[in-house]
Amino acid sequence: MARPLLGGQDGGKDLTGGPAGPGPSPSCYAAGPSSRQTSLQENLVIPRLTCLTSAAALLAGAAVAQTSFDRVASFATPLNRAEGEDRAAESSAEIIAATDDGLTLVYTDSPLGALGRIDITDPAAPKPLGNVALEGEPTSVSVLGTTAFVALNTSESFTEPSGALLALDIASGEERGRCDLGGQPDSVALAPDGSFLAVAVENERDEEVNDGALPQMPAGHVAILTLAGGLPDCAGLVRAELTGLAEVAPEDPEPEFVDINASGEIAVTLQENNHVVLLSRDGQVIADFSAGAVDLEGVDLTEDGRLSFTESQPQRLREPDAVQWIDDDHLAMANEGDWNGGARGFTVVDREGRVVHESGASFERAVAALGHYPEGRSDSKGVEPEGLAFATFDGTPLLFLLAERASVVGVYDMTDPAAPVLLQLLPSGVSPEGAVAIPSRGLLATANEADLGGDGLARAHVMIYQRHEGAPAYPTLTSEGTAELLGWGALSGLAADPARAGTLHAVSDSAYGAEPRLFTIDTTQHPARITGAVTVTRDGAPAEKLDLEGIAADGQGGFWLVSEGHADEGVPQALLRVDAEGVIAEEIAFPEGLLAEGRFGSEGVAVVDGTVWVAMQRPAEGDPADRTKLVAYDPAAQSWGAVLYPLSAPAGEGWVGLGDMAAQGDWLYLVERDNQAGAAAATKLVTRVPVADLRPAPLGGELPVVPREVVRDLLPDLRATGGVVLEKVEGLAIQPDGTAWLVTDNDATDDSSGETMLWSIGALD
Known part of the structure; x- marks a missing residue:
């Protein structure tokens, strides 16, 4: 995940009235074109602007009181640099996690080779806790209690990848354990019961070789580590091989993202292979299936200085990035695309790979109505849904879908996995890469990787949102509700x-x-x-x-x-x-x-x-x-x-x-x-x-x-x-x-x- 943004990959560079009536549900939204199958400290404390017009247009009608997320603060990553360090140097926030008490955030900072820490005791006034310097490139992080498990890429080349899993004490930054992973890690996930970890060891391809086509050896795998006394058991590491499963380059699986359900089953996406694999905690393959393709309709496929959502794209490979268990029987996939695909939305499948719900173009079209559509990416992968987070807030299961190129977060009610409801779209920093939900405090935090650096452009940020009763503050302007989708911007x-x-x-x-x-x-x-x-x-x-x-x-x-x-x-x-x-x-x-x-x-x-x-x-x-x-x-x-x-x-x-x-x-x-x-x-x-x-x-x-x-x-x-x-x-x-x-x-x-x-x-x- 921590790779150059300009390369079209996951990681990269930088960047801040009255309630309305009910708006349409996502199914209404897709009723037209559809688819088948001065000081950096200034940015810390920012009160909500109460005079802004509220935005309930994207909320489905409901008899219960409306609840929404609103952004309450932004934290610029250079604030974590120590006194005397160069705050102009590139930094980033990519993958993010929270301590069990929900009071501290940690995020990976690939350009600096560091783990950033933020005190969110007061979520509206986040405070810097400094960076922990690492000897390599952090690509992902999960937290158990006050220990951060950091995937670290130490590769010297694509052909000789290497990496480790670190166990760090968050408060002191002290390294408490280190396991050799036998390759370049991408994503790390913690089992809900805290008993083990799974790491996607991608061994990513070199996009400059053979036009980035697979295969490019060595093949990737998944590393599974039991936690004993809160630390990984390196000697007991299980290496789950994934070769011979995918239809696309079966000899060279590149696992991208992992997630673990309450039953201890591991879901892993092979993005470039357009495949999904389910593993047991001992590394056995339970199931595997192609991520499939989507017939997209009502999309803009031409980079031509126009916003025209009238084109079709048959059999577009999904090539999912992030994956999240919704329950023990359903998975959500963010279909960012990488090599030959990118279906611009998300898909819910059951454990056998049967499609339960396909968003198709509906998410991207909702984004366009808010003026966030990246026309310059029309001929590529559009808004590029990349990251996912999932949690239950006050009994409502919510899925958070991050659009890398549109810089928004879609909030979906997943009560019925076959009929997700788009509740709202949250404004984000540039290129949201990771998110963490903290239901116990009613919070959501996003890590926004793009550091646009100098010339007055904004830095990379962590953004914090709080759930409340009432309509959301954003958007302040939308074209939603017009007879035909009306794209706008600038x-x-x-x-x-x-x-x-x-x-x-x-x-x-x-x-x-x-x-x-x-x-x-x-x-x-x-x-x-x-x-x-x-x-x-x-x-x-x-x-x-x-x-x-x-x-x-x-x-x-x-x-x-x-x-x-x-x-x-x-x-x-x-x-x-x-x-x-x-x-x-x-x-x-x-x-x-x-x-x-x-x-x-x-x-x-x-x-x-x-x-x-x-x-x-x-x-x-x-x-x-x-x-x-x-x-x-x-x-x-x-x-x-x-x-x-x-x-x-x-x-x-x-x-x-x-x-x-x-x-x-x-x-x-x-x-x-x-x-x-x-x-x-x-x-x-x-x-x-x-x-x-x-x-x-x-x-x-x-x-x-x-x-x-x-x-x-x-x-x-x-x-x-x-x-x-x-x-x-x-x-x-x-x-x-x-x-x-x-x-x-x-x-x-x-x-x-x-x-x-x-x-x-x-x-x-």
């Missing part, structure tokens, strides 16, 4: 509808450059709903070469739009006027003196007394370093002018620029932000400029500087979600009654968790 501009109370309009940026779209949002529902979308067209076809970053009503039933442009990619800056159906009526090129180099051009648009104002994100050549332009275009005279806007000084690394703007009464309101996320975020503001001072001067000469004042610091809002502070506040709209709304750009899940935050800050004075 919302980069926001505007109020002047004629319809509670209605907003949004645009998406160049992340979906092949199909730029205008979205209609109903904010009177909870969560807010995208109710429709139109494509921006030119000459009857989708208007390519656009990078939409701002939208404003034009007073004639249509909209003004701005395209930021990207000179290196041939995308020009432009001001456009479109009708209500998205048809371009006017396309106005920027004058030569306004063209920005590269990116960072036009970022927002507003109309003030008939003049169209455009916010330039950052200073252009010739501008003072701390000032950017607000550009005025007079449609009647077809003339241009500008003023200068004074920007805040960057508090640390990166830059400060403008994100969007909206006019209301005597003021022009703007979003001013830095390009930092997580603990590094320092400047996220709503400011305003008096309309009376918007007196543009001709371009090319000296420009007047407008006064500006801060209306609201948005950092408390962004921290209150319990997650990583999101970087890109890129949309601001003010409804006719003065209510202001903001939205973040999720970058279409590219180097991002995919999380979108749409929220109101109330009426502006």
Whole structure:
């Protein structure tokens, strides 16, 4: 599991109202297309934002009180570095476990070669307990009492794999035992009664050899170790051989994940072999079966800058990664895929391998309705369900399904294994790899492996969720409920509808450059709903070469739009006027003196007394370093002018620029932000400029500087979600009654968790 993310494997690099009526069950969701068969410490304490609209859309109707999980805190893995150590160095959180009392979390950190420890006595305020340095790469961990059993990869090559199982005292970090496993371990599981351990010794293949095809020797196996006095009996290790079972490369089984049921039976997935094996605790094969294939329908299989869930994929191999016993007779498999497969969902099978439930495309489609779909992975394995956790909370068996590429966790009620019910989708850090449920405390924790490192991007995180009565805080925006699945993401501009109370309009940026779209949002529902979308067209076809970053009503039933442009990619800056159906009526090129180099051009648009104002994100050549332009275009005279806007000084690394703007009464309101996320975020503001001072001067000469004042610091809002502070506040709209709304750009899940935050800050004075 602990392998480079960029290689498409398990491990890798980094990264933060009223209850609604019942929503559809997963079976309703699939009723259309279906399938067959500043300081890092800032991120520690984050109160819940109570003003966020609640999200009950994904909950099945029930007569009992609704319960939900909400994120209460995030812990950045660099916080576990000791004083004096380099906190900028790459770290990660991959596989995670908890002590029996539920007060301490431990996680594997492959880049650092360490076991991280977190005190969650107060789950809303996790505290670092430091790292335990290891001589190798930790790939998995299980806990019994206060002892951590860590699978350690010590291989020097793919052809000569090696590894060990360590028994570590969690409090002291002292090594209490070590067993040679005879190969490279991947997953470790503890029997529910604490009597023995099973380790999947994968001996993974080299993806650079023979295009990654099997076989590549040596073959993997499962190591089984009895626990005596809480420590593994190395001398009694049982080596369970798995060769000759799978239809795919039977001579080279690569066991991926293990789980043990209450009867002491071991389930192991052979992901690359598309096979599942059941073993007794003494290593005998009880059963084995192919993981099979799925006919997928209603999926997006083409990486083309569009979100179109209309394609089919027959007989897609499941190639499951994680496996979990639901009871002694049923298994759930996360069908991530690795080599020739990836079925984008999960499957429940009985102990003979008969399919009891197949989610098909329903999970991925639910993810897409929340704006988390990774379009850049369409031609590969989509959202890639990879990890699983299972536990019973207050009598309800719950399955937690982790989508590596969508950075969400699906929560399923497994009361009936043949009819799982999707209760909610939780926002996660980037690339959730492992999860642990702590029912005794009503907690769930996820380990999110991607450490995006510098340039203001977030670090790897452990995220903590608590179960409570009531509707969940996330999502704040969904397209669920539209007649056909409406995918969305990368919302980069926001505007109020002047004629319809509670209605907003949004645009998406160049992340979906092949199909730029205008979205209609109903904010009177909870969560807010995208109710429709139109494509921006030119000459009857989708208007390519656009990078939409701002939208404003034009007073004639249509909209003004701005395209930021990207000179290196041939995308020009432009001001456009479109009708209500998205048809371009006017396309106005920027004058030569306004063209920005590269990116960072036009970022927002507003109309003030008939003049169209455009916010330039950052200073252009010739501008003072701390000032950017607000550009005025007079449609009647077809003339241009500008003023200068004074920007805040960057508090640390990166830059400060403008994100969007909206006019209301005597003021022009703007979003001013830095390009930092997580603990590094320092400047996220709503400011305003008096309309009376918007007196543009001709371009090319000296420009007047407008006064500006801060209306609201948005950092408390962004921290209150319990997650990583999101970087890109890129949309601001003010409804006719003065209510202001903001939205973040999720970058279409590219180097991002995919999380979108749409929220109101109330009426502006």
